[in-house]
Structures are given as C-alpha cells and as structure tokens.
Amino acid sequence: xxxxxxxxxxxxxxxxxxxxxxxxxxxxxxxxxxxxxxxxxxxxxxxxxxxxxxxxxxxxxxxxxxxxxxxxxxxxxxxxxxxxxxxxxxxxxxxxxxxxxxxxxxxxxxxxxxxxxxxxxxxxxxxxxxxxxxxxxxxxxxxxxxxxxxxxxxxxxxxxxxxxxxxxxxxxxxxxxxxxxxxxxxxxxxxxxxxxxxxxxxxxxxxxxxxxxxxxxxxxxxxxxxxxxxxxxxxxxxxxxxxxxxxxxxxxxxxxxxxxxxxxxxxxxxxxxxxxxxxxxxxxxxxxxxxxxxxxxxxxxxxxxxxxxxxxxxxxxxxxxxxxxxxxxxxxxxxxxxxxxxxxxxxxxxxxxxxxxxxxxxxxxxxxxxxxxxxxxxxxxxxxxxxx
Amino acid sequence: xxxxxxxxxxxxxxxxxxxxxxxxxxxxxxxxxxxxxxxxxxxxxxxxxxxxxxxxxxxxxxxxxxxxxxxxxxxxxxxxxxxxxxxxxxxxxxxxxxxxxxxxxxxxxxxxxxxxxxxxxxxxxxxxxxxxxxxxxxxxxxxxxxxxxxxxxxxxxxxxxxxxxxxxxxxxxxxxxxxxxxxxxxxxxxxxxxxxxxxxxxxxxxxxxxxxxxxxxxxxxxxxxxxxxxxxxxxxxxxxxxxxxxxxxxxxxxxxxxxxxxxxxxxxxxxxxxxxxxxxxxxxxxxxxxxxxxxxxxxxxxxxxxxxxxxxxxxxxxxxxxxxxxxxxxxxxxxxxxxxxxxxxxxxxxxxxxxxxxxxxxxxxxxxxxxxxxxxxxxxxxxxxxxxxxxxxxxxxxxxxxxxxxxxxxxxxxxxxxxxxxxxxxxxxxxxxxxxxxxxxxxxxxxxxxxxxxxxxxxxxxxxxxxxxxxxxxxxx
Numbered sequence: 001x002x003x004x005x006x007x008x009x010x011x012x013x014x015x016x017x018x019x020x021x022x023x024x025x026x027x028x029x030x031x032x033x034x035x036x037x038x039x040x041x042x043x044x045x046x047x048x049x050x051x052x053x054x055x056x057x058x059x060x061x062x063x064x065x066x067x068x069x070x071x072x073x074x075x076x077x078x079x080x081x082x083x084x085x086x087x088x089x090x091x092x093x094x095x096x097x098x099x100x101x102x103x104x105x106x107x108x109x110x111x112x113x114x115x116x117x118x119x120x121x122x123x124x125x126x127x128x129x130x131x132x133x134x135x136x137x138x139x140x141x142x143x144x145x146x147x148x149x150x151x152x153x154x155x156x157x158x159x160x161x162x163x164x165x166x167x168x169x170x171x172x173x174x175x176x177x178x179x180x181x182x183x184x185x186x187x188x189x190x191x192x193x194x195x196x197x198x199x200x201x202x203x204x205x206x207x208x209x210x211x212x213x214x215x216x217x218x219x220x221x222x223x224x225x226x227x228x229x230x231x232x233x234x235x236x237x238x239x240x241x242x243x244x245x246x247x248x249x250x251x252x253x254x255x256x257x258x259x260x261x262x263x264x265x266x267x268x269x270x271x272x273x274x275x276x277x278x279x280x281x282x283x284x285x286x287x288x289x290x291x292x293x294x295x296x297x298x299x300x301x302x303x304x305x306x307x308x309x310x311x312x313x314x315x316x317x318x319x320x321x322x323x324x325x326x327x328x329x330x331x332x333x334x335x336x337x338x339x340x341x342x343x344x345x346x347x348x349x350x351x352x353x354x355x356x357x358x359x360x361x362x363x364x365x366x367x368x369x370x371x372x373x374x375x376x377x378x379x380x381x382x383x384x385x386x387x388x
Numbered sequence: 389x390x391x392x393x394x395x396x397x398x399x400x401x402x403x404x405x406x407x408x409x410x411x412x413x414x415x416x417x418x419x420x421x422x423x424x425x426x427x428x429x430x431x432x433x434x435x436x437x438x439x440x441x442x443x444x445x446x447x448x449x450x451x452x453x454x455x456x457x458x459x460x461x462x463x464x465x466x467x468x469x470x471x472x473x474x475x476x477x478x479x480x481x482x483x484x485x486x487x488x489x490x491x492x493x494x495x496x497x498x499x500x501x502x503x504x505x506x507x508x509x510x511x512x513x514x515x516x517x518x519x520x521x522x523x524x525x526x527x528x529x530x531x532x533x534x535x536x537x538x539x540x541x542x543x544x545x546x547x548x549x550x551x552x553x554x555x556x557x558x559x560x561x562x563x564x565x566x567x568x569x570x571x572x573x574x575x576x577x578x579x580x581x582x583x584x585x586x587x588x589x590x591x592x593x594x595x596x597x598x599x600x601x602x603x604x605x606x607x608x609x610x611x612x613x614x615x616x617x618x619x620x621x622x623x624x625x626x627x628x629x630x631x632x633x634x635x636x637x638x639x640x641x642x643x644x645x646x647x648x649x650x651x652x653x654x655x656x657x658x659x660x661x662x663x664x665x666x667x668x669x670x671x672x673x674x675x676x677x678x679x680x681x682x683x684x685x686x687x688x689x690x691x692x693x694x695x696x697x698x699x700x701x702x703x704x705x706x707x708x709x710x711x712x713x714x715x716x717x718x719x720x721x722x723x724x725x726x727x728x729x730x731x732x733x734x735x736x737x738x739x740x741x742x743x744x745x746x747x748x749x750x751x752x753x754x755x756x757x758x759x760x761x762x763x764x765x766x767x768x769x770x771x772x773x774x775x776x777x778x779x780x781x782x783x784x785x786x787x788x789x790x791x792x793x794x795x796x797x798x799x800x801x802x803x804x805x806x807x808x809x810x811x812x813x814x815x816x817x818x819x820x821x822x823x824x825x826x827x828x829x830x831x832x833x834x835x836x837x838x839x840x841x842x843x844x845x846x847x848x849x850x851x852x853x854x855x856x857x858x859x860x861x862x863x864x865x
C-alpha cells in the first residue's frame with residue numbers, strides 16, 4: 001500500500017499514437033480529396049484555418065448490431081408509460097447521433113476529422129502547375145526566398161539552434177570527462193543562419209471568367225466558385241507573381257473585384273462572347289502576350305444565346321491564339337449525367353468548331369466530386385516548354 | 389500537490405484500507421499513483437499501461453484528452469487489475485475526491501481478486517503487455533510499421549470474438565500436446581525428407597491419403613467454434629508466423645479484458661456501494677461530507693433515458709442485502725432464509741455471479757418498478773418509443789443485451805467450406821440484425837486474415853442470408 005508520485009514527463013505513448021492516428025487521417029484525406037475539394041465546410045470556411053470534414057475511412061469496423069433495429073433498456077423518472085416517445089431520430093442522415101438522450105451508442109457513423117485547409121491545399125497542389133509556362137522576354141520577376149541552411153558559432157540569439165547547442169555542450173563536457181548537460185558556455189552556442197535565394201519566374205496572368213446569368217443556379221455557382229476558390233489559392237501558394245483578373249458576365253461582362261466575383265449573384269441571359277471580348281481588351285491594354293503567360297478560364301452552364309455562338313467561337317479562337325492555355329468548364333445540372341452532353345451546349349460546339357484545339361481544355365462537371373479532376377485537368381503536368 | 393498533502397493522503401489510504409478490511413473486503417495490496425491528466429487519459433485509452441502501439445489507441449486518447457481539455461468529461465480514477473493492483477489518481481483531484489476514489493478502487497480490487505470470472509486472469513498483465521509491445525515493435529521494425537498496422541486493423545476488427553472460457557481449451561490442449569509429444573518420434577534435421585517420402589507413398593496409394601485426411605492434415609477442432617480469433621490464428625491458410633503471434637498477443641489481452649466486460653454492472657455497483665460505506669465510516673467534517681455527497685450522487689444517480697451501470701449495480705446489491713436481512717414470511721418459509729444474512733449474501737453474489745446471471749437472478753419486479761426501467765425501440769425509423777414495461781420482459785431484454793458482452797454471437801461453422809479452404813461463419817441470430825455496412829467491412833478484414841473467400845450467414849429482414857466476400861467483390865444470397 002503506497003502513494004507514489006513519479007515524473008511522467010517522458011511518457012509520450014499516447015501522443016505518439018495520436019500522431020499515428022493523424023497519419024491515418026492524412027492518408028484518408030489524400031484518398032478522399034475528390035469529395036473534400038468541394039466540401040462546403042471548406043469553400044465556405046471564410047478564412048477559418050481548420051474545418052471539420054467527415055471521413056469514413058477512419059471507422060473501426062466490427063461486427064455489431066444495428067442500433068436502430070435493436071431494442072434497448074432505459075430508465076425513466078418514475079412516470080414513464082408504454083407509448084411515450086423519449087427521443088427522435090434525425091432523418092436522412094444515415095447514422096445520425098441517435099435518439100436524444102436515449103441513443104447513447106448509436107454514435108456518429110463516421111469520423112469527423114479536423115483538417116487544416118493549408119495542409120489540404122498542399123496535398124491538392126502537389127502536382128499541379130501552370131501548363132505551357134514560358135519564360136517571357138521581358139520583366140522576368142525575381143522572388144526572394146529565405147532559407148535557413150547553415151550553422152555558425154555566432155549569430156542573433158533569436159536564431160539559436162538549441163538542439164545543436166545541447167549536443168555541443170554534452171560533447172564538450174564529455175571531452176572534459178563529465179558527460180552531462182549543463183554549464184553552457186559561449187563556445188557551445190550554435191546559430192542558424194540564412195541565405196537569400198533568388199527565384200526567377202515568368203510573368204503570368206490568369207483571367208477568371210464566370211457566368212452569373214439566371215440559369216446558373218445555386219449548385220452551378222457553387223461548383224464554379226469552388227473551382228476558382230482552389231485555383232486562386234493554388235496560384236497564390238505556388239507562384240509569387242501571378243496576376244488574377246476577375247470577370248463576371250451575363251449578357252454583358254465586367255471586371256469585378258475578387259470579393260464580388262465570389263459573392264455576387266446576378267440574373268439575365270447569357271452572351272459568352274461579351275466576356276471573351278472583355279478579356280481580349282484587357283490583354284491588349286495590360287498584358288502583352290510577348291511579356292506575359294496568359295491563362296483565361298471560363299465557367300458556364302453552356303446555355304449561350306444561340307445567335308452568339310458563332311461570335312463566341314471566333315473570340316475563343318482569338319483568345320487561344322494569344323494565350324498559353326484556355327480552359328473552359330461546363331457545369332451540368334446537379335446529378336445529371338450525360339443527357340445534355342450532345343445538345344447545343346457550348347462545350348460540344350467548342351470541341352466541334354474551334355481551330356486551335358491543342359491549347360484548349362474543355363471539362364464537363366456534373367457533380368461536386370468532379371471539381372478535383374477538373375483542377376487536375378487544367379493544371380496537370382504538361383510539357384513545360386524549355387526556353388529557347 | 390505538496391508533500392504535506394501526500395502525507396495526508398498516505399494516512400487516508402491506511403485508514404481506508406483498515407476500514408475496508410473491517411467491512412470484510414479482501415483486496416490485493418494496491419499502489420496509488422498521482423498522475424497528470426495526460427497520463428490518466430493515456431492509461432484510460434489503452435486500458436492498461438504500456439500496451440502495443442496502434443492508431444486506434446491514439447484516436448481514443450485524443451478524444452478523451454479533448455473532452456477533458458474542454459471540460460466536458462473527466463476521469464477521476466483508473467484501476468489496473470494486477471497483483472499488486474494499481475490505482476491512478478488525477479493530480480487535480482481534491483482531497484475528498486481522492487479519498488472517495490481510493491475507497492472505490494479498493495472495492496474494484498476486492499472484486500477483481502474474489503469474483504470467480506477473474507480467477508484465471510493473468511495478474512501480471514502489465515508485464516505481459518509490455519513484452520507484447522516489445523514484440524510488436526520488433527515486427528514493425530522487421531516488416532514495416534504500415535504492414536503491422538494494417539494487419540492489426542484486421543485483427544482488432546474481430547477481437548471481441550473470443551471464447552470467455554478459453555482457458556479450458558488451453559488446459560485441455562496443453563495436456564493433449566503433452567500426450568502427443570510423448571508419441572511423436574524425435575524431431576531431427578531431416579524430418580522434412582520423411583515427409584516427402586510420405587507424400588509419395590500417398591500418391592501411389594490413395595487410401596493412405598484418405599487416412600491422412602482423417603489424421604492430421606485437416607484442422608481437427610470441434611466445430612462450431614466460438615473463438616473466431618483463435619480459429620483464424622490456428623487455421624488460416626495464409627498467415628506468416630509473426631502474424632499468428634500478433635493474433636495470439638491480441639487474444640491474450642482480450643482474455644484479460646473479457647471478465648471486466650462480463651461484470652461491468654456488478655463491478656461498478658460493488659465499488660460504489662463500498663466507497664459510500666467507507667466514506668460514511670470516515671470522520672468527515674460537514675463540508676467534506678457535503679462535497680462527498682455531491683460526488684457520490686454524481687456517480688450513482690440515474691441519468692434520464694440511459695442506464696447507469698453504477699447506479700443499477702448499486703441498487704441491486706442494496707436490494708439483495710435488504711431482502712436477506714429482512715426476508716418476507718414467504719421467503720422465510722419457502723427459501724429457508726433466516727434473516728440477517730444480507731452481508732454474507734452480497735459477498736457470495738460478488739463471488740459467483742456475472743452481469744448476466746446477476747440481473748437474471750436479482751433484478752426483481754419491485755426494483756424494475758422503483759428504477760422505472762423500460763424497453764424502448766425506434767418506431768417507423770423516427771421516434772424512439774417505450775414499448776414495454778412488464779418487468780420480466782424488461783429484465784430479459786437487459787439480459788439479452790448483456791449477452792456476449794453486447795456483441796453479436798458469431799461462430800466458425802466450417803474452415804474448409806466448398807472443400808476449398810473457405811471460411812464459413814454463422815451469426816447466431818437472436819432477434820437483432822447486424823449493421824450491414826459494418827458487417828461487410830468487417831468481413832473484408834476477416835478475408836484479409838483468412839486469405840481465401842469468406843462467408844457469413846446472418847438474417848436480414850427476417851430472411852436467412854449469406855454474405856460472401858472473395859477479395860474483390862461482395863455477394864449475398
């Protein structure tokens with residue numbers, strides 16, 4: 001019989017296994033990127049750094065009873081009678097959290113992982129790049145990066161490398177015949193120092209065009225925005241010097257701010273050529289093709305005025321001839337499959353009639369899960385042209 | 389915690405130990421350890437300190453720790469069933485909390501020592517699990533962390549499907565092995581050559597092969613086998629030796645946990661009844677007494693809707709004691725109860741029953757009424773509704789839910805199904821269906837362990853159904 005109090009500060013098993021669990025979460029996220037990319041919680045995260053997304057792969061599967069189909073024993077306050085309702089099942093959610101106070105073991109049917117948006121972004125962007133990026137003649141902009149890559153004996157105290165210092169200290173004490181940590185002297189100190197690395201990058205501009213006409217319902221706008229959400233993040237993370245021009249259009253096009261671009265709702269008909277014309281004008285005024293890599297992207301439901309199709313194709317061809325890659329995403333009705341694919345929508349017209357198809361990428365999106373593949377198609381690895 | 393407080397606590401332990409013995413409790417010597425929350429939650433999530441590593445423990449740890457950090461729930465105490473036993477006290481506990489926890493822990497330890505379902509428990513389990521952890525780490529080193537982790541995922545999916553009376557099997561098989569060893573010719577370096585010779589003879593003479601089939605080529609376990617984990621370990625056509633060893637370790641740890649799973653209500657009830665009596669026997673100041681009363685009612689209060697095992701067990705013991713102390717006239721005449729036997733009776737009950745028999749034998753009509761127990765179920769997939777209040781039905785439902793510690797009862801029917809080394813499992817359906825999505829996923833885990841097609845017979849919508857999984861796709865008929 002005794003009371004003890006030990007030093008547990010080195011006990012880290014729980015923390016180590018917690019890391020293992022985190023690894024599993026990461027792996028599951030990697031496998032589920034398709035659904036995570038278009039998860040509302042992330043797209044609507046509004047600046048929050050972490051969000052919760054359901055991940056089924058982390059369930060611990062066992063043979064167990066179906067809680068909903070089983071009878072359970074509970075305890076009341078002394079006045080219960082047969083027929084009393086003690087809890088309600090939230091409908092349609094599959095698992096649900098069970099019956100109020102009653103459903104103790106139903107639990108959630110899936111594990112909700114807390115994910116850091118930056119980490120997800122890193123995973124998504126891992127193998128994305130601006131395709132056909134060329135080194136343009138003028139104004140190759142430098143970007144400056146700081147890298148800690150050297151250890152010295154002198155330096156700023158804020159850059160002290162404690163780990164190395166402790167090692168040096170122990171080493172010195174050992175040399176003096178007393179291997180232990182303590183008595184730090186100036187000669188034990190080690191500092192990290194940095195180097196500035198210059199990176200040379202080509203200029204690039206992305207022209208993001210979105211259709212905000214009346215036919216672009218909630219779902220379609222959501223898809224377009226989640227695509228652009230990731231695109232903008234991607235460009236800002238990977239490239240230090242990329243301009244982004246936002247254009248929204250219905251029958252007319254206008255250049256808008258980033259915030260307007262992501263929040264504005266509009267209505268009216270659709271004249272796609274208006275957006276392309278505006279893009280061409282902006283390119284002419286501000287982004288000379290000899291100096292800039294130019295990437296126009298356009299998202300629409302393809303429901304263009306019939307009379308405008310001719311003009312849209314002509315301007316699209318013109319855009320393509322000035323730019324590195326033209327991406328067009330056509331969004332279908334939620335859950336629809338291919339029934340519209342053959343109709344007079346823009347995507348099929350483009351693929352029939354465009355002259356310069358080699359720099360055109362058209363993608364059809366019918367489902368939230370298609371957003372990630374679309375990103376990969378637009379920004380996937382393609383022949384990077386070596387500068388002449 | 390200051391030294392002075394530790395001194396006070398040491399004195400309290402001595403005092404509580406003395407009172408416990410005066411009451412007739414007979415615990416193992418117990419060491420108490422004051423630990424920070426991180427350690428408390430670590431021991432709590434692994435159930436034993438020093439077990440092997442697996443991400444599911446990390447997940448449980450993370451959940452418990454988060455709940456604690458957000459002030460949602462708190463574990464006051466963790467007790468380890470070994471000899472000597474260990475009780476962990478949270479360093480932020482107040483002195484009164486600590487006293488109550490110490491008394492509660494001694495109740496548990498008395499139960500561990502004296503309840504018959506624990507009689508075969510390995511009391512040096514902490515040492516055993518740390519050698520397991522060591523071995524598991526070596527396997528990780530040798531075969532890769534991921535490989536071992538994936539494999540354990542599958543093993544843990546069926547870890548509950550063991551035989552609670554496995555020790556009988558082990559004793560028998562030890563004897564069997566001894567007997568066989570005596571008859572076996574000495575093993576030598578060239579034995580494999582004789583085996584080749586034997587195979588050739590069988591080729592020439594099929595009748596010898598038939599003999600052999602009956603002899604030792606086929607698993608000779610008696611089927612059906614309840615211990616799925618053991619059966620897979622022994623007979624799976626595809627496992628490497630380290631994998632069989634890993635299963636054996638998980639099996640051994642589950643054997644250790646099973647008695648605790650079988651006696652949850654009894655064990656908690658027993659600890660609660662004794663912490664209450666011991667605390668009342670201590671000379672508490674009025675303030676301390678109020679604090680204790682609050683804590684105690686927090687532990688043994690009924691929670692609306694749910695069933696609190698502490699409370700249920702507590703009430704049943706009290707009821708037994710009362711009924712044996714003051715038997716009714718009928719009980720005197722019919723059962724020859726003399727009265728004043730309450731204390732002896734509850735000690736007898738704590739020795740020989742488990743939750744299932746405890747409830748079956750001692751949950752009475754009056755108690756069911758007093759506790760206002762009922763059966764509830766989901767009606768039209770929408771409303772959880774009370775559907776039964778007749779006490780026998782309530783009792784039987786409770787007993788049914790406790791059976792096989794709340795897990796579906798599976799058994800191995802055939803390890804050579806279709807004459808093709810396929811595994812055929814049967815769910816002994818007793819009115820409650822399996823959660824099908826989970827069953828299919830778990831079947832994939834079984835397949836991973838067995839390495840050949842697996843089948844599970846169960847009941848869906850009142851029709852007997854067999855689920856199949858062959859490694860590529862699921863089937864059902």
